[in-house]
Amino acid sequence: MSWRATLLTLFPEMFPGPLGHSLAGRALSRGSWSIEARDIRSFATDKHRTVDDTPFGGGAGMVMRPDVADAACAWAQEGNPGAPLVYLTPRGRPLGQDLVRELAAGPGVILFCGRYEGLDQRVIEARGMREVSVGDYVLSGGEPAALVLLDACVRLLPGVMGGAASAEEESFSAGGRGPLLEYPHYTRPAEWNGLRVPDVLVSGHHAEVARWRAAQSEAATRERRPDLWRRREELDGAAPAAYTSA
Numbered sequence: 001m002s003w004r005a006t007l008l009t010l011f012p013e014m015f016p017g018p019l020g021h022s023l024a025g026r027a028l029s030r031g032s033w034s035i036e037a038r039d040i041r042s043f044a045t046d047k048h049r050t051v052d053d054t055p056f057g058g059g060a061g062m063v064m065r066p067d068v069a070d071a072a073c074a075w076a077q078e079g080n081p082g083a084p085l086v087y088l089t090p091r092g093r094p095l096g097q098d099l100v101r102e103l104a105a106g107p108g109v110i111l112f113c114g115r116y117e118g119l120d121q122r123v124i125e126a127r128g129m130r131e132v133s134v135g136d137y138v139l140s141g142g143e144p145a146a147l148v149l150l151d152a153c154v155r156l157l158p159g160v161m162g163g164a165a166s167a168e169e170e171s172f173s174a175g176g177r178g179p180l181l182e183y184p185h186y187t188r189p190a191e192w193n194g195l196r197v198p199d200v201l202v203s204g205h206h207a208e209v210a211r212w213r214a215a216q217s218e219a220a221t222r223e224r225r226p227d228l229w230r231r232r233e234e235l236d237g238a239a240p241a242a243y244t245s246a
């Protein structure tokens with residue numbers, strides 16, 4: 001059975017959206033993964049198909065009702081058994097490559113996309129939802145967050161990406177050590193607007209290229225993401241050796 005994504009959303013027409021194109025889209029057409037988006041409103045029971053209500057305790061905005069959300073989750077879990085149920089929320093665990101790898105290795109995922117001020121806490125707890133954030137900013141809904149999470153997972157599914165090696169080398173792929181950002185890329189022409197690519201990349205010395213790339217990764221991580229660099233130092237016990245030109 002292929003990897004299965006179930007979306008609970010007020011806007012099912014947003015899916016597969018960009019995931020219907022390029023690598024993910026071709027993999028979808030081949031059946032390497034599947035996606036079903038269901039309108040949460042279809043689980044409402046009143047004639048106005050209400051999914052939200054005012055917050056207890058007062059305050060601005062509306063809150064998604066637990067009874068409607070619970071019925072939607074029950075339906076999703078029946079159709080996608082064993083898949084983790086994820087609520088996308090800025091209050092959640094930050095999405096990282098480790099979680100992406102874990103989700104991609106499983107049977108699929110059920111994603112609940114919030115709207116308004118979010119979802120009633122009781123259904124999050126009662127359903128044991130995993131709360132995941134795609135970053136420290138507030139989106140107007142969970143749908144773009146779901147697309148981000150799905151894109152990151154789908155490209156790791158077997159046979160979806162052409163060169164498996166590229167997944168191992170790219171940013172955040174640690175291979176047991178703390179993750180690093182990737183080295184910079186260059187392509188033809190070798191000189192553009194008076195700017196040459198670094199000599200080492202056209203030297204033909206594979207070991208030198210590998211050393212240069214490792215040093216570039218380390219330097220970028222140290223400068224741009226001191227949090228990642230500290231983690232790596234903690235895991236290593238010592239900073240990796242710096243690049244020296246032969």
Ligand code: SAM
Pocket residue numbers: 087088089090091112113114115116117118119132133134135136137138139140141142143145
């Ligand atoms: N009141 C919420 C707060 O301050 O945490 C924000 C609600 S937001 C307007 C509506 C929905 O967008 C959320 O319920 C969630 O599903 C989604 N969302 C917004 N930002 C997100 C993020 N950074 N990561 C994941 N989902 C997000």
